[in-house]
Amino acid sequence: MGRTPIASSPAPEAAIQIPTRRSEKPRRSRPPRPPPPPPEPSKWVAWLSPTIIFINIALFLVAMYLNNCPSHSHTCIGASFLGRFSFQGIHENPLLGPSATTLLELGAMDVKKVVEGGEAWRLVTCMWLHAGVFHVLANMLSFVFVGFRMEEEFGFARLGGVYVISGIGGSLASSLYVRTTISVGASGALFGLLGAMLSELIINWSIYENKVQSLMSLLLIILVNLAVGILPHVDNFAHLGGFLTGFMLGFVLMIRPQYGYINKKKMPDYIASSAKSKSKPKYKPSQCIMLIVALVILITGFTTGLTMLLKGVNGNDHCSWCHYLSCVPSPLWTCQARCTSSQYENRVQLTCMQNRKSQIYTLNNGTTAVPIQQLCAELCG
Known part of the structure; x- marks a missing residue:
């Protein structure tokens, strides 16, 4: 008579008895997918290291141009094809470079000019000058192996700070003990980089794997370079002063967070909250102590050294054996x-x-x- 109710229809009844597929089961709620990790920072490209090399070589060429050996000497080396860039005679400069007078005019270290003339700026300018071709090539080749690696790992600011301040420290030490000769060269700054590498290894000891091997290799390199300084005509006081300055600077500028420290500022909130209880303090107490002690020694040393220099104090008067640090006489050579x-x-x-x-x-x-x-x-x- 009328339509059959839907509830009593056989077709829906059959449909109800059909087993449901697995895909039709109700899905469980899943947590939201975490955002992708931040991209890895791009590798630092060194630019200060090649700039330092360029400045040193450029200033050496400027010194040779201003020296103009043929205009005042008849014993120049290479005058026929080098012209005004020719070198002074071997008897005056065995390193193939300009005369001492030219280096003095450009800013070589002279204790008398610093003490009596107030030209303390020579502590900085002398580290950018070199006495000859062999001198500048040896220093710049050494810098290639040390400077580029340090800049890529620590950045240009730390490299530049260690280089310049160590160079000044080397000039200061040299001026206190080498009183009768002029001084030029970047050796103090280069030894400062070696000193900073050593102190960086010490203060960040816990994050390295091959600790002893790295320490022994670095100590061997440092000792060999310092041993060369006991030969005549080498200013080992600049080496020692630069090395000690860089060694102290490494504790201050090269400190790294200890192993287990988590920087939560660069993490998503849901990870930072769970890592809060697992994170360690950024620096160990021993790291903080070494940093403070090194900073105090560094400031005290520079203040004392500058005061002694400007007062005209001769370091040899207070240390009768210190000259052996720069040259040790032997049957093979005589010291200057x-x-x-x-x-x-x-x-x-x-x-x-x-x-x-x-x-x-x-x-x-x-x-x-x-x-x-x-x-x-x-x-x-």
């Missing part, structure tokens, strides 16, 4: 003549540290370390 000096107006008294002979000389106005060195050599001879 070293004299202590005391000056009043235009009269200077030189005392040879080898034979203890003493002599008073009258100097002309404008006399620098070059003729004083010659007088010292005659006195010791």
